Amino acid sequence: MFKKLHVLSVKSYLGPLALTFFIVLFLLIMQFLWKYIDDLVGKGLTFSTLSELLLYTSASLVPMALPLAILLAALMSFGNMGENLELLALKAAGISLYRIMIPLALLTLVISVLAFFFSNNVLPIANLKMKSLMRDIQQQKPELQIKEGIFYNGIQNYSIRIGKKDRKTGVLYDITVYDHTADKGNVMVTLADSGLMRITPDKKMLVVTMFNGFNYSEVQGEGRNKQKSNDAFRRDKFDKQLFYIELVGFGLVRSDENLFKNSHQMMNLSQLSFEGDSLINRIDSGTLFLYNNISSINNLGKKIVSNTQDTDSIVIAKPLLFDSLTNNLKFRQKATAITFAINNARSIKNYIDNEESTYTFTKRRINRLYIEWHRKFTLSVCCLLFFFIGAPLGAIIKKGGLGMPLVVSILFFVFYYVISITGEKIARDAESTTFFGMWISSFILLPIGVFLTYKATHDAAILNMDFYLNLVKKKFKKKK
Secondary structure, eight states, X not given: OHHHHHHHHHHHHHHHHHHHHHHHHHHHHHHHHHHTHHHHTXXXXXXXXXXXXXXXXXXXXXXXXXXHHHHHHHHHHHHHHXXXXXXXXXXXXXXXXXXXXHHHHHHHHHHHHHXXXXXXXXXXXXXXHHHHHHHHHHHSOOOOOOOBTSOBOOXXXXXXXXEEEOTTTOOEEEEEEEEOTTSSSSOEEEEEEEEEEEEOTTSSEEXXXXXXXXXXXXXXXXXXXXXXXXXXXXXXXXXXXXEEEEOOSOSOOOOOGGGXXXXXXXXXXXXXXXXXXXXXXXXXXXXXXXXXXXXXXXXXXXXXXXXXXXXXXXXXXXXXXXXXHHTTSOHHHHHHHHHHXXXXXXXXXXXXXXXXXXXXXXXXXXXXXXXXXXHHHHHHHHHHHHHHHHHHHHHHHOOOTTSHHHHHHHHHHHHXXXXXXXXXXXXXXXXXOHHHHHHHHHHHHHHHHHHHHHHHHTTOOTTOHHHHHHHHHHHXXXXX
């Protein structure tokens, strides 16, 4: 009996889980496309390039989609069982809510472990490829589109204008081309009655075939200063002429992915730990080096001051004071010592300021590394917590479908997301430890999950409005 019950409960849970996961993932992908729509439209991207980008983007959005899907699926499955009185029948048969939740909790535990391995092994690679491909797409120039009656300046060193375009034949009329390759202004102009344009298959060259036109070019003067003469120009007539214009930046050029490997989002646990320990050692060695440098500068200053005095009259007090060193100096020697001390203090201050900025940058880098290190674990824990929030809530609400469960899921997820982002910010700004900043959301959700599970197993009506209305009515009756 229990095996059949477990199989039925798992089936009722897996369906909503798969459905909600892909729905949430689809919505997040749409949000991504809406955010970067200006970088993607008009670039002439192939279907394979777009598919590759969406595949990597989908993998990078799993950490946000999976916890919300688990919360919504748990709410829906237990809400459906409560609405159909299945939970009531099982409890009447002596089966507690704990026993009903055990197989689903074990399944969620397996999903959480898989989510950890995904976050540690697959997610860094997906982030690396997605960031690299997105950067290449953003650097690509828009697709070549020359409109009628407007000068097109998207091609480097050329300005092209067409008067009219035949949509059926592709023939262009009234063509004007300004050639700026000589970097001397509008000294070379080509006018043609008609022509054709085509791009080579590798998208590296634009071939312009022009018919019945003229080439105009200004001739350089032959005087001492080689100034241009307004009257000296050259005109060449042609029946047919070919222009080969190099297209720079129009094709998708894939950059080296190794350029992005040092980012914290592209590392697994071992790489994050190694990089963090290396930076901590660098800070320690830099602090020791700073201390030794300042000590050596101070010792040099003491030596210079002592060399300006008579060796017979040197008496160094302990602790060492500047006045005790300069009392026996002459005026010029004292001025030299003071000038050296001022320059010494300024150099030390500049050196400390530079080291402080380096330390701040390195410390932020360390915080980001350890934030990402903790994030690998918070994803798995978040999946478990959301199950133990969604399952008892569904049993209490007793509403299935996508209505009430969807509203409650979004409210809880927004609550979790705001706390998580706030904790990450204070950890990144070193206002708290990275452990506290990354785990504060889990610490807050844990007692909520325990409380809801306890109330659901004891049939508490914490979300039943009639229960609270009856309490209010009883209080008013007592007062009367």
